[in-house]
Amino acid sequence: MNRAALPDQASTQAVAFDQLFWTMVGFSVLIVLLVGALIFVFSLRFRARTGVPRKSVAVLESRRVEIFWTAATAFFAVFFFWYTSTVTLDTVEAPPDAMEYHVEAKQWMWKTRHPSGVREINAMHVPTGRPVTVFLNSQDVIHSFFVPAFRIKKDVVPGRTSTVWFEATKPGTYPLFCTEYCGTNHAVMTGEVTVMTPADYAAWLETRAEGETLAATGARLFTEAGCSGCHAEASQVHAPDLSGLFGRDRPLANGDIVTADTAYIRDAILLPERDIAAGFEPIMPNFTGILEDGEVEALVAYIRTLGQEGLGQ
Template sequence: MWRNWIPFWHSGASSYGGDVDLLFIGLLTVSLLVTALLFTLLLTFAICYRATRDADRGHRIKKSWHWEVGWTTATFVAFLGLFVWGATLYLRIFEAPDHALSIYVVAKQWMWKAQHPGGQREINELHIPVDRTVRLTLASQDVIHSFFVPAFRVKHDVVPGRYQSLWFKAERTGVFQLLCAEFCGTDHSAMTGRIVVMKPDDYTRWLSQQDVDGTLAAQGSALFRELGCSGCHMGTSTVRAPHLDGLYGRPVPLADGRVVVADERYIRDSILQPRAEVAAGYDPVMPSFAGRVDEEGLIKLVAYIKSLANGAEAKP
């Protein structure tokens, strides 16, 4: 590839790595051209009008609005084009395609904890298959972190109190460095890990070799009952509460007239802040579980409720 001819340049390993590289080169080229023009004019005037040169300093050239409008319009169009280019790529990167492999990642001082749908867990490592789209749902348990994989050209802040989402598709097998790109405390420099990209068969074999305590959804089902949620939300409940079968991905009318989609963010907020978005037709009587469930527990509950999207409860 053409990037291999550039000294010190390592080509990206993800499906959109080349697009990010091209955008970076475009920005760098425009910046260099502007800098070159600035210094060329600066040196030209410094040489032509130096103190020892007998130059006409009294001549005044009238301003021309054609020139002013011309260079203003040209620079505006150029930088607007760069903005549209970057914004389009940004939106494409953070809108995961359908049928992506969903993995949850919790950031905490000072480690990355990954949880696979099958219940497999990792610390500071993430095993994924090559040539398959992977969607990460990121959460922070304490402070702001930043999920950064240089080889994949991906970086995303992980903000406490909300879910963040990003996706990528590794195009070659190997081991790639995972970093935290946001200062998060005294051991920030030690918050590193690695992404292990494997062939599909090797990845399937790796999943089968891990010790698991049921799938992530099954663990969420157990936690759902342990917290007493089934007493209100199951079909046999005497308390009038929204049923969760088929809830995920469905529009939910709210008491204030708005309509939201029951995605991962909505489910999480409904557990921690149940009175913020009350479903229409129901009283705001659900207690908050903030402080009773940590981020890993929330992920299990979200996975369980997602498993009810087709009306079937998750099994171990």
């Protein structure tokens, strides 16, 4: 395989992924050559010869060889488990100062919302040297967010918020694909991620009309949908206080303890009867069919900001 055939390395994850990939390829080639050489040597050494009875061939037994081969196999199995796990786990959780982008997948386009509220279709502009967390939602079917130059790929499932993060390192324009068959025009569901220097990115933002951020939309919906009637500080209804909720452990009425992450908050809006908070009655209305996916996403984004403020106190 030619290294030149691989996509550019345009993120920190790409470097780590390629190191892992070539390490495993090199090790696999080494094993193939070793086994091939042993087969060749044994075929010559122990081949059938004219006039030599088969039973006269000595049987080779060595406990040391068996122990060495078993120990070496176990060592490399544990080593590669540790190596791949380390590389994979480093890509799971984004740094706390990561920029937050929201991407909505829809047949057959990608709709991007920047932290400042700027929106794009089938495009995403990001600066170099800044971690970026992408919150992914789907309006219809399963899609898959794939940027080969960043070595990131994440399925986007309806009714669930997926996250993926990266840190771009190399300015340029890189293709974005959907790699999950999503319908007739799946092949044209493509886009571009444009990586810019921080100065160029700031200049680009100045040329774009800033819109309402997703958290700001959620703050407005928090009142319009009636959430503030129960969860506001001055509310007369006995409902959980959402300030500082995000990221903390939440005791449930059944004795379980869950982390108030994005999935939990989304389920609390759409499936409120499933996980009842300890000390509260199951009076939360079900908003399934009342709120659209984008509105639920906005509410979750708003509650997440409340959590960040609460955790910072």
